[in-house]
Amino acid sequence: MESLKARIETLTQEIKSIVPANAEELEAYRIRFLGTKGLVRDVFGGMKDVPAEQKKEAGQLLNAFKQLAEAHYESFSHLQQGNAGNASFADFSLPGADIALGTRHPLRIVENKIVEIFERLGFAVAEGPEIEDDWHNFTSLNMPEDHTARDMQDTFYVAQNPDWLLRTHTSSVQARVLEEGKLPVRVICPGRVYRNETISARAHCFFHQCEGLYIDENVSFADLKQTLYAFVTEMFGPDIRVRFRPSYFPFTEPSAEMDISCTVCGGSGCSLCKHTGWVEILGCGMVHPDLLRNFNIDPEKYSGFAFGMGVERITQIRYQVNDLRLYSQNDVRFLRQFTTNT
Ligand code: PHE
Numbered sequence: 001m002e003s004l005k006a007r008i009e010t011l012t013q014e015i016k017s018i019v020p021a022n023a024e025e026l027e028a029y030r031i032r033f034l035g036t037k038g039l040v041r042d043v044f045g046g047m048k049d050v051p052a053e054q055k056k057e058a059g060q061l062l063n064a065f066k067q068l069a070e071a072h073y074e075s076f077s078h079l080q081q082g083n084a085g086n087a088s089f090a091d092f093s094l095p096g097a098d099i100a101l102g103t104r105h106p107l108r109i110v111e112n113k114i115v116e117i118f119e120r121l122g123f124a125v126a127e128g129p130e131i132e133d134d135w136h137n138f139t140s141l142n143m144p145e146d147h148t149a150r151d152m153q154d155t156f157y158v159a160q161n162p163d164w165l166l167r168t169h170t171s172s173v174q175a176r177v178l179e180e181g182k183l184p185v186r187v188i189c190p191g192r193v194y195r196n197e198t199i200s201a202r203a204h205c206f207f208h209q210c211e212g213l214y215i216d217e218n219v220s221f222a223d224l225k226q227t228l229y230a231f232v233t234e235m236f237g238p239d240i241r242v243r244f245r246p247s248y249f250p251f252t253e254p255s256a257e258m259d260i261s262c263t264v265c266g267g268s269g270c271s272l273c274k275h276t277g278w279v280e281i282l283g284c285g286m287v288h289p290d291l292l293r294n295f296n297i298d299p300e301k302y303s304g305f306a307f308g309m310g311v312e313r314i315t316q317i318r319y320q321v322n323d324l325r326l327y328s329q330n331d332v333r334f335l336r337q338f339t340t341n342t
Contacts, residue, residue, distance in 0.1 A: 001054045004046045008065045011039055015072050026079045033069045040069050106338040107208055107327055110315040111190050114210045117234045118188040121227060123212060126187040128173035130194070134163050136172040140294050142250040149250045154196040156205075166194035166206075169308060171251065174213040178295040183302060184216035190311070201323040208311035213287070215297070215304030221254070221286060224305035228284065232260050235314070241267075243278060252285025252306055263317055272317065279317055282309035 015033065020026040033039050043062065050058045104112075115125055128136075134145075143149050158164035173189035190210045197203040214223070225244070232240050241261040249255045259280050262273035269275035284307035289299035312324055319338070321327075326334050 001050050001058060004043070004050060004058060005061065007043060007046070008061055011043065012065065012068060015069055018072070020076050020079060023079050026073070026076050029076075030073055034073060040066050103336055103339055105327075105335065106315050106319060106321070107311050109338060110318060111208065111210065111311050113235065114231075114309075114311070114314065115188060115190055117231055118210075118212060120234075121230060123186050123188040123214075126173050126177050126189050127191060128167075128170070128176045128189070130167055130192060131158060131164055132167040132172045134165065136175040137165060137167050137169070140175045140291070141171055142288055142291055142294075147250060149248075155194050156196060167191075168195055169193050170209045170211045171306070171308065174211060174306065175295075177213065178215075178297065181296070183297065184214075185304070186214050186216075188212045199325065201325065204312075204324045204328070206328075207324070209308055210311055211306065211308035213304065213306045215287060215292075215302055217302060219286075219303045219305060221305070224284060224286070224307070227305075228258055228282070228307060232258075232281070236260060236263055236317070239266075244284075247283060247285075249283055249285055251288050251291050253288045255283065255285035258282050258284055258307075260317075264320070272320070281313060281317070282307050284308070 011033075018029055020029050031038060035041075043065065047055065047058060047062065119125070137155075138147075138150060138153075139145070153168035155168045156166045158166075170189040170191045170193060173191065174187065177185055177187050177189075188210060189212070191208065192206055193209050194206045195203075197205055199205060212227075214227070225242075229242055232242060239261075240263070243259050244256040245259065247255045247257045257280055259278040261267050262270060262277050262279050264270045264272045265277070267273075267277035269277060273279050284305065287304040287306050292299045292302060292304075312327060315321060315327075316324075
């Protein structure tokens with residue numbers, strides 16, 4: 001046993017002193033220590049002379065020695081033939097494995113475009129939560145609990161708290177901006193909204209909006225018209241004509257729907273404009289004085305306008321997509337058709 005220990009000790013020292021400089025020297029080390037006739041095997045052969053009661057201890061020593069010999073070899077494995085080439089001649093300028101480039105979602109392309117146009121007109125982007133409370137989504141906007149206008153915006157409520165709901169429009173973000181109390185306000189609010197609708201080609205339980213709000217001293221309906229006219233000519237081209245039809249929203253007075261001349265037929269009649277020559281694109285109006293009062297803003301001093309458009313609607317007009325469901329089906333054959341340049 002003692003002689004075995006001494007031998008292992010000597011060989012360990014020897015192994016540690018060997019520093020192979022190339023593949024040949026490494027191979028010579030391997031043959032000497034780890035080969036079938038190598039020293040590691042040879043030392044293992046010494047087991048048979050160890051008395052039975054010491055075999056366990058000897059076994060542990062031998063195993064540790066074998067692991068050391070192998071680890072020493074591994075630590076020089078970069079010298080092995082083949083590996084050596086890789087280590088010294090790796091060409092880091094070679095192109096990597098390709099990752100296929102995706103395309104932006106059509107709704108995102110259009111939303112970006114809308115935001116970009118309004119940013120140039122001086123609007124800042126404001127965002128807010130998709131799970132809202134009743135106050136920000138309805139009540140503060142002149143839609144108290146029993147208001148019939150709520151019927152048009154039935155939504156999903158959060159079971160945990162009956163006051164919480166999925167926002168039905170991004171006007172809720174405008175409420176949050178007004179709450180901050182800083183005037184003037186000029187914001188655009190893009191985002192996803194929800195309504196309890198049966199899913200079909202023309203309606204979905206969620207869609208996207210971009211709403212805008214402008215409040216300052218002396219803001220008039222003329223400002224509203226000119227701002228939205230500037231927007232549509234940027235979005236659809238300089239030949240677009242617009243018309244305003246009286247409408248109703250609880251949060252604006254007066255209120256209007258804005259139509260643009262049909263981008264497909266130019267006014268002569270087609271399926272997009274249902275043969276009227278006009279396509280409705282947004283709702284708008286002058287902010288109701290009661291709403292300003294809800295946010296402690298003096299309607300004698302300040303006035304403003306608001307508008308809201310559906311991103312799906314603008315996208316449909318731009319790309320002639322006739323089925324709303326396509327936007328959320330994630331079919332790459334549909335999605336790949338859109339690029340940021342179209
Ligand atoms: N919030 C309205 C809707 O979702 C749109 C709108 C916004 C209308 C602002 C007028 C003014 O239908």
